[in-house]
Amino acid sequence: MPMWRPDPSFYPSPRMAMKAPPEKFAFVASFDPTRRQPDALAVVDVDPASSRYSQIVGSVEMPNTGDELHHFGWNACSSCLCPNAPHPHVERRYLVVPGLRSSRIHILDTKPDPRNPQLVKTIEPDEIADKTGYTRPHTVHCGPGGVYVTALGNAEGKAPGGIFLMDHESFEPLGRWEVDRGPQLLGYDAWWHLGYDTMVTSEWGTPDTFENGLVPEILLGSKYGRRLHFWDFTKRRHLQAIDFGEEHQLVFELRPAHDPTRAYGFVNCVVSLKDLSSSIWVWHREGERWAVRKIIEIPAEAADPEQLPPMLKDFKAVPPLVTDIDLSMDDRFLYVACWGTGELRQYDVSDPFAAKLTGTVRIGGIVSRAGHPAAKNGALNGGPQMVEISRDGRRVYFTNSLYGVIDEQFYPDGIDGWMVKLDAGPDGGIVFDPRFFIDWPKNRRPHQIRLDGGDCSSDSYCYP
């Protein structure tokens, strides 16, 4: 039904979105790494006043097994207020939840009861492949003109990966997004600068190079993705590719500034082949072109080979493996998840070219196995991975699983899932919320988190 006023969770600008009421629920992708039972979308109570605070209060099972729920997103968000493509009276109501392995997309309705989302539609892989030419759906972003979904494989599961569009109400797959993909072949993440009519995409690899785990020869041969691609957002044409060079592998999560007048963003490079370090880069305008610059380098930590998984023994070091980053709504704080060393860092990036470390916590880690004030069993495995920030920037949530088969490569004894929360000071500094530790149900692992009403990686804005 059309609404009379805009959805109350839509905000014209990121500044206004920061004043949004605190979230009450977090939705978390929860998958079975053994693929024997269906994956689920878990609902976590994040309202500190609730008697069930920091508990899983709902869980919706998918109809099949082996989907590998991973990333997901909303059908509509603040970009519906954009002046050039306004859809202000659509509701932010449905979660678009792809199975990365199965290529199936689930539509869950959160409106009747957010604790108990209802599966209202399942789009089978064949339909997506037929209508869009793509498989292995990854990132989901609501945006001007519909829902944008990145895909890592084409219909045959090979290159090129890319982006397809879905209708934001009927969820019909509308077709491939690119008109001219230029030299782009690999897909992974995508986001945009609405103020600059620019789409940015990053690279991982084709499904055969990751669905059975990372392939050391491909990694050491620098054959995984290492480029950023810049596109004309309205003409859907490739404009520019930037190669990070042979040393850098796995250029992943794209976090453009929320303020649409700021033409810069951040991306993480998971590993340097030279020294196993991870790095954060900023992309920015340089004249009429885009350019990149490394702003943060996080070194590997020396370690006893006895404590390292087979893949790392020869290196005698544990790599930070920065596999997710997230930017606060005011574009001031960048959160950096070091999944290997078990560290979550907070940087002040007010000046995007001069990042300052303002906070750090340890939990899990390949070697450190750091605990949590509320964890009963002390040593924790897995490490900070998918990070999500509340719109006001005061609460930071994260989980510890990366991707089923890759978890085992770095944590050979498997990962016991957990989800934690940090409290962030208004001017920096992070501490664990001692009341918030979710010992994830043993048969599943948690991945991406979305907060009700929107979060710092769900919405984009057309007004500064």
Add this chain to the structure above:
Amino acid sequence: MSAAPPWWPWAALVGLGCFHGVNPAMGWLFAVALGLHRQSRKAVALSWFPIALGHAGAVALTVSAALAFGLVLDHARLSRAAATVLIGWAAWHAIRGHHRPLRIGMRTGLAGLALWSFLMSSAHGAGLMLIPVVLPLCLAASPSGRLTAAGSLPLALAALGVHTAAMLATMTVISVLVYDRVGLAFLRSGWVNLDLIWVVALAVCGAILLLA
């Protein structure tokens, strides 16, 4: 219709101009956004003219098509045909109206802005809404009771001018108020669903044509 005073069509044209101008989807919001992006009040003002031009182009195309049919069709058949189009457009607008691909972005120039306005006004059926006003206006001026090109053209142009001026004036006032004073936060509750009113307006205009 004979009872209506001679000024009513002109008042209706002004009213429809204000109605179109007040809709954020018709351009004032785009003007404000471009001003905010370029931090320039001048950018707001510069945007008015291509937006008004695009709107006028869309309206002119629709109205001249209706009048062209009017030259060959008799009045009753033309009204019925136009009414069918209006009501059909209302139905399409209700069902699919908000599904439009993204064509023009925030870096657009003035020509792109005019094209955007033309496409938005056309898709919204802005010109269709004027047909029940312009047709009787042109018919009333024709002694034979039939539309003629020579008789209709000046009146139709005048109607277009009055409508566009009202639309431009409304857009100007709102965008200046919002840019200078009000800010955009009011959109969160104040942006009521004008598309619903729009659907009703299209259907009512169709009904007027059928019944007149």
